[in-house]
Amino acid sequence: MKHARGKGIGLGLTAWLAGILFFLPIAWMVLTSFHSEEDAATNPPSLAAPLTLDGYRDFFGTGGGASPWPSLINSTVASLASTLLVLVLALPAAYALSLRPVKKWTDVLFFFLSTKMLPVVAGLLPIYLFAKNTGMLDNIWLLVLLYTSMNLPIAVWMMQSFLAEVPKPVIEAAQIDGARLPTILARVVAPIALPGIAATSLICFIFSWNELLFARVLTGVVAQTAPVFLTGFITSQGLFLAKVCAASLVISLPVLAAGFAAQDKLVQGLSLGAVK
Amino acid sequence: MTATASTTTVRHTRVPTPKTPPPSNRLRAWATRAPLLPALIFMIAVTQLPFVATLVISFFDWNALYPDARSFTGFGNYSEVLTDPDLRKSVLTTILLTATVVLTSLVLGLGLALLLNRRFKGRGLVRTLLIAPFLLVPVAAALLWKHVLYNPEYGLLNGLLHWVGGDSATQPDWISNTPLLAIEASLVWQWTPFMMLILLAGLQSRDSELIEAARMDGASNWQVFRHLTLPHLRRYLELGALLGSIYIVQNFDAVFTITSGGLGTANLPYTVYQSFYQAHENGLASAAGVLVVIGSIIIATFALRVVSSLFREEVSR
Numbered sequence: 210m211k212h213a214r215g216k217g218i219g220l221g222l223t224a225w226l227a228g229i230l231f232f233l234p235i236a237w238m239v240l241t242s243f244h245s246e247e248d249a250a251t252n253p254p255s256l257a258a259p260l261t262l263d264g265y266r267d268f269f270g271t272g273g274g275a276s277p278w279p280s281l282i283n284s285t286v287a288s289l290a291s292t293l294l295v296l297v298l299a300l301p302a303a304y305a306l307s308l309r310p311v312k313k314w315t316d317v318l319f320f321f322l323s324t325k326m327l328p329v330v331a332g333l334l335p336i337y338l339f340a341k342n343t344g345m346l347d348n349i350w351l352l353v354l355l356y357t358s359m360n361l362p363i364a365v366w367m368m369q370s371f372l373a374e375v376p377k378p379v380i381e382a383a384q385i386d387g388a389r390l391p392t393i394l395a396r397v398v399a400p401i402a403l404p405g406i407a408a409t410s411l412i413c414f415i416f417s418w419n420e421l422l423f424a425r426v427l428t429g430v431v432a433q434t435a436p437v438f439l440t441g442f443i444t445s446q447g448l449f450l451a452k453v454c455a456a457s458l459v460i461s462l463p464v465l466a467a468g469f470a471a472q473d474k475l476v477q478g479l480s481l482g483a484v485k
Numbered sequence: 486m487t488a489t490a491s492t493t494t495v496r497h498t499r500v501p502t503p504k505t506p507p508p509s510n511r512l513r514a515w516a517t518r519a520p521l522l523p524a525l526i527f528m529i530a531v532t533q534l535p536f537v538a539t540l541v542i543s544f545f546d547w548n549a550l551y552p553d554a555r556s557f558t559g560f561g562n563y564s565e566v567l568t569d570p571d572l573r574k575s576v577l578t579t580i581l582l583t584a585t586v587v588l589t590s591l592v593l594g595l596g597l598a599l600l601l602n603r604r605f606k607g608r609g610l611v612r613t614l615l616i617a618p619f620l621l622v623p624v625a626a627a628l629l630w631k632h633v634l635y636n637p638e639y640g641l642l643n644g645l646l647h648w649v650g651g652d653s654a655t656q657p658d659w660i661s662n663t664p665l666l667a668i669e670a671s672l673v674w675q676w677t678p679f680m681m682l683i684l685l686a687g688l689q690s691r692d693s694e695l696i697e698a699a700r701m702d703g704a705s706n707w708q709v710f711r712h713l714t715l716p717h718l719r720r721y722l723e724l725g726a727l728l729g730s731i732y733i734v735q736n737f738d739a740v741f742t743i744t745s746g747g748l749g750t751a752n753l754p755y756t757v758y759q760s761f762y763q764a765h766e767n768g769l770a771s772a773a774g775v776l777v778v779i780g781s782i783i784i785a786t787f788a789l790r791v792v793s794s795l796f797r798e799e800v801s802r
Contacts, residue, residue, distance in 0.1 A: 224605060227615070325731075331777065419623055443741075443742055
């Protein structure tokens with residue numbers, strides 16, 4: 210028995226070690242972002258170097274270079290607007306597929322899923338040519354449409370499974386009591402499905418915020434998003450390590466917050482509702 | 486195109502539906518379907534139409550810099566894509582990158598999931614630490630590896646070598662020496678948490694009574710793992726592998742950020758991007774894009790089969 214307990218502690222320690230090892234690069238990034246550029250670029254690294262906000266100050270534009278604010282605002286607009294549009298399109302679809310199943314509903318669900326497997330590069334060129342010819346290049350609303358198409362299949366799948374959890378007898382009972390559709394949706398369906406709908410929205414927001422390829426090809430100066438802004442650091446030579454770290458962390462912050470909030474639903478969403 | 490693939494794979498999963506309603510109910514049937522239509526029409530317009538256009542363009546010899554010289558070339562672009570050594574190499578790179586990252590992160594994810602499935606102090610915190618890499622914006626993660634870890638002069642990796650080995654420690658230039666491995670390591674770091682989360686969900690859905698019964702009968706840890714846990718996890722492993730493949734086959738962010746496709750690391754998505762964005766070869770890029778789709782359909786057919794088997798259980802439950 211004693212032996213087994215010792216082994217249990219050993220495995221717990223191994224888990225801790227693995228957790229720390231995986232988190233180490235991020236911890237190091239946080240530390241570096243609070244160092245001066247000089248201290249950030251020393252080898253061997255200096256753990257005891259004084260902390261400063263210079264990296265963040267530089268990133269937000271007071272240290273020269275382009276301001277990140279327009280790109281942060283663009284990303285916020287694109288992510289929020291496309292999440293909203295996804296909800297408007299996906300909720301009725303999920304409702305039709307779960308609460309009053311249409312015929313061949315599994316086929317419809319699988320059609321949505323199959324579009325998710327169509328690689329982005331498969332349609333990139335026609336979309337680019339279309340945007341160029343219609344003057345939609347460098348326009349944030351084109352990204353909103355594309356991000357909606359990217360997230361809609363996942364949203365339909367997830368919300369379908371959340372709405373299916375609403376017990377049918379409860380709805381029937383409400384119908385017998387003479388409740389109309391809006392009342393049923395507001396009083397019976399919404400309270401049960403709301404947490405799932407919130408999680409789905411967070412996931413759509415994360416995916417839109419993270420997207421690079423469409424944004425890189427279809428936006429330029431005006432509609433540049435935060436990940437495109439980050440690509441400006443790709444060739445940064447040496448001197449701006451603290452600034453790179455500060456920029457990466459600030460731009461990741463909304464995703465980190467949303468991701469930790471939706472941890473469990475995140476798996477379910479990414480596995481397209483297959484894993485509960 | 487993908488829609489056809491899906492209909493064939495799920496035919497056997499269709500749940501029995503009641504007999505066709507009489508014509509008077511036709512209006513009702515449309516009312517039931519109506520909420521679906523906006524989403525369906527939107528998806529077809531934004532994803533299927535551009536793909537059809539890509540397919541059409543792939544049969545033309547069309548350089549955007551010489552728009553007047555556009556001409557029909559049949560399968561010319563395809564044979565060029567398949568015979569061009571650079572493009573062939575990018576096909577190989579895509580396969581290598583995807584297989585390495587998926588398999589490694591799956592094995593590491595399994596190990597972590599098994600560790601995290603036990604009770605120990607601070608399990609919630611360790612889980613949070615482990616998930617963090619997956620939640621970094623992909624470009625930010627790639628920048629972190631490129632500048633903060635790999636940099637030969639002040640990167641953390643060489644800093645650690647310096648710490649341990651003193652001033653005479655070797656200071657390798659990681660990205661130049663092993664470019665593909667450098668990209669793979671960063672992707673494994675990002676994707677292991679995802680695999681762990683899926684497998685952890687699988688472990689937690691195990692029948693604990695069955696395991697206790699096996700232990701009563703004197704089964705060892707290894708026997709329980711080999712004969713109970715692993716078969717149960719099989720579908721979760723498949724699901725992780727297939728979803729991971731779908732995302733990593735399409736990876737653009739890491740290749741673009743860490744090496745900009747240089748040093749033999751260009752995968753198909755990067756090559757497609759480059760051939761129309763920089764070389765303006767619309768026809769060639771489209772043909773390469775269509776090839777990526779064919780590869781994805783092969784993976785997706787398996788993926789849909791796995792998901793539909795999981796789904797079937799969900800429905801019958």
